[in-house]
Amino acid sequence: MSAGLVILVVIAIATAGFFIGRSRSLSAVNGNIRQLHSLPGYYGQTVFLAAAVPALLVAFGWLLLQPILVESQITNMIAPSDIAEGSSRGLVMADVRRIATGLDVAIATGALTEDQLGALSADQSDVRALLGSVGVALASEVKESVLVASKTYREMTATLRSAMAIIVILLSLGGAVFSLSRIKPDFRARNVSETAVKALLILSSTVAILTTIGIIASLLFETAHFFRLYPAKDFLFSLTWNPQFTGGSDLGILPLLWGTLYVSFVALVFAVPIGLLVAIYLSEYATRKVRSIVKPAIEILAGIPTIVYGLFALITVGPLLRDYFAQPLGLGTSSSSVMTAGIVMGIMLIPFVSSLSDDVINAVPQAMRDGSYGLGATQSETVKQVILPAALPGIVGAVLLAASRAIGETMIVVMGAGAAAKLDLNPFEAMTTITVKIVSQLTGDTEFASPETLVAFALGLSLFVVTLGLNVLALYIVRKYREQYE
Amino acid sequence: MTDATNNGAPKKALKTSLIAVDERTKRRNAAEARFRAYGVVAIVIAILALIGLVGSILNNGSSAFRQTFITMDVYLDPAKLDKDGSGNLEKIAKVSTFGYAPLIAKSFEKKFEDPNVGVEGLSAKKAAKMISKEGPAEMRRFVLANPEMIGETVSFKFLASGRIDGYFKGRVTMESAKLDKNVSTEQLMLADQLKAEGSLQTSFNMGFLTRADGSENRPEAAGLGVAILGSFYMMIVVLCLTLPIGVAASIYLEEFAPKNWITDIVEVNISNLAAVPSIVFGILGLSIFINFMGLPQSAPIVGGLVLTLMTLPTIIIATRASLKAVPPSIRDAALGVGASKMQAVFHHVLPLAAPGILTGTIIGLAQALGETAPLLLIGMVAFVREFPAAPPEGFFDPAAALPVQVYNWTQRADPAFVERASGAIIVLLVFLLAMNAIAIVLRRRFERRW
Known part of the structure; x- marks a missing residue:
């Protein structure tokens, strides 16, 4: 039966x-x-x-x-x-x-x-x-x-x-x-x-806790297993990443961490100014009509799955950057690069930054604006000298949340950033990230006894710790300063 | 005392006028205009990015919905297919697809009898290569289904091979064909002749939505059937698990939970879970559901479970928001006429919050539908040609998923797969758009303001 x-x-x-x-x-x-x-x-x-x-x-x-x-x-x-x-x-x-x-x-x-x-x-x-x-x-x-x-x-x-x-x-x-x-x-x-x-309701609400326990337990358990096969010191401080499925591989996280941070940095440099300016314009300048069109349009960007961005990076942005920037400038010949992944990820983060900042800016009381106008400040002076300082903690929180999103993002970097682990400064060079390597070490036929596979769990744990840390920090900042003006 | 402050001559009065704008005001106004322009530029960049994104996908992918077909009258030669003439199905089944390929070459020979058709230096055998490798397989399936048709001439609508299809979509040109060992310029010339003659036509590609994935060298036969079905199965699993669990959890947290540290932990936990990178959920699925519990790889049930855990925080947050929006007076009124707390919630609060819960659920499902990264880790990248069985057994059969199929196709060498991948994205986006539209309509129609 x-x-x-x-x-x-x-x-x-x-x-x-x-x-x-x-x-x-x-x-x-x-x-x-x-x-x-x-x-x-x-x-x-x-x-x-x-x-x-x-x-x-x-x-x-x-x-x-x-x-x-x-x-x-x-x-x-x-x-x-x-x-x-x-x-x-x-x-x-x-x-x-x-x-x-x-x-x-x-x-x-x-x-x-x-x-x-x-x-x-x-x-x-x-x-x-x-x-x-x-x-x-x-x-x-x-x-x-x-x-x-x-x-x-x-x-x-x-x-x-x-x-x-x-x-x-x-x-x-x-x-x-x-x-x-x-x-x-x-x-x-x-x-x-x-x-x-009621007992059933309580049982359901523990599912979230169980999920967290499951995540932490599976990551910790397999990571401990990994560190028994491969020294933790080499994992944390080695400068090379070179897995060999025949054994004797170098599994240093630093090149991957560098790639991750570099791509996220490019993404934030792109997304934060644009997102912030969009939020300021929409909340301070835009007429009701403009706002009602532009805001949903930008939020569409947030609803698009990351695989779509990945494909966009792979077939449009990558070749474009290679043909019009990297090759004429002699900076590289690869279509997958830090720049490709960074820009596309930046596009993905624009609505994230803009809608979070929008909320924060709208939360600044109108009285502060009126006071500033009363003293003769122009609108932009009010924004720069009154509203932004008042909204700063919230904006910092939004940027940190965006950074945590960027670090954990997978599909865009898998399809846009490349697979070569290196420590390089050239943004038109292909580099790789932690998430890319988790995917490549765990897809296909895997055997759960070799350090080359188990390293993915150690990478996953590092990723989990970093993103959780950023989130907690962001929530702390937002929460601590949120009620200041109410 | 006044002497102390009144030192020297009186200050020169500022030369300001309300009519003439002075230097400083001009500067400030310019700064104002500049700042405004920055805002407009930022919005334009964001909108252009959106247009570029959608435009590039539509531009690359819309051709996937049209496909080149070649109609051929093929004589099903009994000497080849049914050697002893017994009509015995098992004997006929012994003839492999390789046995069917010469029949197509034969019918090309026949075509060449027409003076308007035929290119010098192109044999019928080479011309038969213009037809997808899927063609003979299709014929074989037809013959096995209708063995009585052997000996008749049957008109088949074959898929043209990927390169011929690409020629009519502008991907392949005469120049590129010279360098390509999979296609020759003669074949392209013949294709033009066939088009003029009417046996080659480009029409809507239903197969793209219904066929299973095609192998590496048959991009023309690759379809989304298995992927759509797999994604659909996963969505069923997600819906059946997240909706009851999510609603039950939110009811408890919003209506019953006492304010203590345990509840606090649960709440912090849920908001943090919403921010955990999706790939970490993939790792969870791999180590708990596959390694520990021994569920099969690439099965929709595992994908559904992983996506359930991912969507749960979204649904809990949405449900709690809509429960919170129901005014306390409703609860008080119910309690006042003697309902128990549980009756107040289930008979009055929950029905009033239902539209909001439904909207949140649909948006959560849409998110889950587009999620790719965790599915890569639980083996959904495998090449699956078989359709999964009907549920519930089908939940345990290997299947693909829409977004993973896109990723899969981008990893293949033939450029025809880029078109397929973009086409698959269009299908995915249509589903998402439909789901979001339903959510918006529901909200507009049933949302109640208190």
Whole structure:
């Protein structure tokens, strides 16, 4: 019985329970609703919740834990001698899973019966060809021990699956029967069901916390793993980045950090003045009509996915900069460069800076403007000498948030900045960033035992720490000075 | 006492006039005008950037929706396809696509009998190369579906190869064809003749929206079908998870949570989570959902889960804002007539906040739809040709996603894929535009001001 079906059955039991519970409460008072403590629907709800919630929680927990349990059992079945040269336990386990699915497919299509499978042995028949014929391709010949492991894997999974189905459905029925038996005219059904609903609400609000814990735990765990294989000192202070998948690689973060900061700097140099001037013009000068057209138009820029900016950098801005600036000036021949990524990222950040600054500038009280005009200042003098100083903390906060956005941005730099890690000052040279390297080290076939892959987690942790730090700083500044004029 | 301040001659009166503007005022007015101009320039730059961005994508991508087709009458030769004439499907299936290619060459030979068609030095076999490698595969599928048609002459509308298509879109020229080993000038001349004769035409490319991805050397056959379906599946997962969880969490935080340090932590947490770089969520997905929980790579379920965690803060923030906008008098009135706190929230506050919640959800979904970076890490870059099955099994099948498909195509060598990538962006932007338009309409129609 598949997991989806079990969940459907549970929901069906719970729904039936709702209606039975409701009618039971009514019949308990012979239809005289006034003698009930709660409305009949609440009696139904208690049955629904008791039938569905514990059963579903058990089902999800089971689905999470079952693979882990099965893996740990099966892993022990594979002797170290079965692991081929250059392979790893993880790869063999992947084979086991693949063969197990293959056997399932073979049985489902009728190429194999259960009896034949019991007698199947890798030494006598060609399992690889058999599985190939049902559309499951294997990279190498199947060893007997691996086949046995796969068979056990299949059996264990099947047994646990049916055990889960039975337990979950029994739990659901048990919950329904128990709560039906509690239905009496003076049973405080509304209070019970409201407490249960509140518990569910609390549970939902912990998802955000769990996500954070998940992020931090996975980053820290794998980073610690990385530092056991590669010295932390070299990672933090080495000036070269040169991963070799044969071993002996240099994995210094400094060239990547330099590239990241350089691209972000170019982006901010582009975005901050423009964003700020746009915000000032829109809040101080623009007529209502201009504002109502320009503001949404600029906010469209914020809604465009970064992949679009990446493509723009790759096919338009990159070649343009190369042909009209870099090559005539003799500065480089690469279309992906710090400048390309920086300018395009700057465009992306304009609405970010402008809308945050706009809010801050609008929050400056009108009385300050009027005072300044009363003393004879022009509008621009008011902006420069009164409004900007008053709004400065908020603007600094906006710039820091924009910087954190720029540092964490991925697609634009993947498609616009290049892949060569170097420490260079020439902005028309291709450089690379932390996010680019996370993508390149973790895409494709990865094996989670080599420092070349695990370094991505250390990079991710650095990125997380830097962006979180900037955000916290920005929020602190904004919060500290926000109420100054209110 | 007055002597102390009144020293020397009285100061010369300033020569100011209300009519004539003096030097300093002129300077100040000029500075004012300059500052204003800076603002206008900044706005113009921002708008130009927007126009440049959208224009470049439209310019590069709109041609992806038109495709060159070559119509050919092909004689399905029984001697080639069904050697013993038994009509046995298994035997027919043994003939691979390579067995079908000569049939196309044959029909070109037939075409060359027309005096107006044919270029010197171009054999029928070479001319057959003008048809996409997908062509024979299409024929094979047709024959396997209709084995009774063997021995008949059937008219097929083949895709032209990427280079021929590029010739009519201006990407390939006679000059570039001389240097290109995939296309010859003779083929291009023949293509012109075929166009004049009417068997080659450029028409709307439905296949771009429905086909699966094509391999490296078949850009003409590459489509977005799997990617659109994959993205759709992910959006279903995101919607089914974020909406209940996000709304439940916001109701608790806004209406029930006591003011204490735990609630504070949750709130700070949510606002920080909204600012975590998206790629970090990809790392989370890779290590928790794939490595730890053993979910399959490149599956929409994993993508959906990762995007759910990413969109959750957006939806919680939007929902809380619209719950906050419902005036307390509504709650008080409900409590006053004897409703419980829970009834007040679920019967009165939530329905009134629903339009705002819906708008926020749609905008959150639009954001999730365009997100690329985390999907790269969970294996969505894989080359997927098979359509995922119907849900719920389909959630666990490998699939692509729209933005990742764009990235994938930009990584390929053939320039025809640039056009495809931009075309895919147009499709993505149309979806986003539609979603945002729905959100705006909902807001306009149902928003209530208190």
